[in-house]
Amino acid sequence: MTDRIPPRTRRFEAVVVPHLDAAYNLARWLMRDEHTAQDVVQEAYLRAFRFFDSFHGEQARPWLLGIVRNTCYSWLKSRGQMGEQFEFDEERDSDAAAQVAPGDPQTVLLQKLEKARIDRAIDALPVLFREAIVLRELEELSYEEIAQVAAIPLGTVMSRLARARALLRSALGRADQEEWQ
Numbered sequence: 752m753t754d755r756i757p758p759r760t761r762r763f764e765a766v767v768v769p770h771l772d773a774a775y776n777l778a779r780w781l782m783r784d785e786h787t788a789q790d791v792v793q794e795a796y797l798r799a800f801r802f803f804d805s806f807h808g809e810q811a812r813p814w815l816l817g818i819v820r821n822t823c824y825s826w827l828k829s830r831g832q833m834g835e836q837f838e839f840d841e842e843r844d845s846d847a848a849a850q851v852a853p854g855d856p857q858t859v860l861l862q863k864l865e866k867a868r869i870d871r872a873i874d875a876l877p878v879l880f881r882e883a884i885v886l887r888e889l890e891e892l893s894y895e896e897i898a899q900v901a902a903i904p905l906g907t908v909m910s911r912l913a914r915a916r917a918l919l920r921s922a923l924g925r926a927d928q929e930e931w932q
Contacts, residue, residue, distance in 0.1 A: 763803050766811045767796070773812060773890050774819045780885045781823040781878060795822040813896040820882065820900055872922040880915035887912055 756764075774795060778788035795818045799806075806814055873884055886892045886900060897908045 759803065763800055766806075767799055767803070767815055770812045770815050771796075774815055776889060777816055777819050777882075777885055778823055780873070780881060780889075781820070782826070783874065787826070791822050791826050792819060794826070795819040798822060810896065810899075813892065813899040816886070816890070816892070817900040817902065868923070869919075872919050875922060876915055876918055880911055880918060883908065883911040884915045884919070 771792070774792045775788060778791045778795070779785060782788045782791055795815070799815055799818050802818075808814060873881055876884065882901065883897065886897045887894075892900065894905055894908050894912075897912075898905045901908070903911075
């Protein structure tokens with residue numbers, strides 16, 4: 752059966768398809784909606800397949816994530832939503848809660864609450880800072896790979912990450928202060 756699959760398709764499946772989870776994760780955070788993220792990733796994969804002959808590097812992940820990023824922004828722009836995105840609720844819209852290791856119920860609850868608090872802080876970031884944090888901290892891309900994905904200079908990556916981290920520290924610090932008042 753594999754002899755009927757063209758070599759280009761086999762190569763695409765071997766090189767690009769393994770990064771489906773990372774593509775979906777980025778789209779989900781940028782779009783803030785699970786179903787829209789699925790649509791965007793599907794469109795991005797179609798674009799990636801169409802332009803796969805232009806891929807000549809060794810690192811398909813940054814190349815693909817750049818396509819996902821551009822597809823997200825095109826989608827938002829075409830709907831006039833660059834400033835406002837859809838609401839995404841990590842607890843409601845994912846299986847992450849089901850993947851918590853069994854243990855002391857109080858510890859599990861505290862971990863879930865802390866994760867939800869951090870997710871809310873990330874979700875509240877402006878989209879460019881949210882994108883930088885997701886690519887670096889959740890997808891563990893290098894600064895150089897983030898620069899490639901976002902098509903920006905390395906210095907801009909470093910400055911966006913510094914600003915995003917400062918905003919997160921501030922938001923999480925405010926939340927701690929409000930909690931204790």
